[in-house]
Amino acid sequence: MSRIGKKPVTIPAGVTATVSGQKVEVKGPKGTLSFTATDDVTIAINENEITVTPRGQSKRARQQWGMTRSMIANLVKGVTEGFRKELEINGVGYRAQMQGNVLKLSLGYSHEVNFQVPQGVTVTTPKQTEIVVEGIDPQLVGEVAAKIREWRRPEPYKGKGIKYKDEYIFRKEGKKK
Incomplete structure (x- = not known):
């Protein structure tokens, strides 16, 4: 059963x-x-x-x-109610902002990443270090959030990158002298 x-x-x-x-x-x-x-x-x-x-x-x-x-x-x-995923950006100089239907991400690359937001999902940036993905389709909301996170996954040494708000990053100790 x-x-x-x-x-x-x-x-x-x-x-x-x-x-x-x-x-x-x-x-x-x-x-x-x-x-x-x-x-x-x-x-x-x-x-x-x-x-x-x-x-x-x-x-x-x-x-x-x-x-x-x-x-x-x-x-x-x-x-x-709709579905919602919250992303957090950690890192010096890393930020996000919405311009029309394009999410502009500064993630330490030599260029700015322009992410085209698909129809059926709304992306907002309440702060420069926060991204909120909302929509009525849970599969589409999760997929968009995962694609945004994919641009700079959090790394284990300093925790820099894009992570989900409730995600725990397992931290590693650096080299010892």
Whole structure:
């Protein structure tokens, strides 16, 4: 039994969900998201809850059960609250600023890095050393944050680079004389 799959996904006020075959579409105040589930699960809407049940006892059906329920819960959370990733920049002279739809990063290279922000995601820089990535699609928000972090990963000696706000950098001791 899937502990995650057993729980129904509650639909909050102001959100409408429709199921047509294996496709679930959720509309809310922040936008519209959809997900197509595999044929291994059955999706049903009862009043203000979405329930997912497996169509058999095969291993794949049980795997898809919990995953489908999590994907639907992410759709509901995305159209109501949205998703957010916060990045921190550490290093002397390292900074970021938004100019239109382009994130300009000064990361110690001989040139400035210009990162084009994709549609569906908003990037803000409250401070020069902070980057906030927000959107309704968790996959897209995570992917954009990872691509920004990829430009200068945090290194273990001084901790310089771009890191997630809640990330712990394992520090190493430098050379000894």
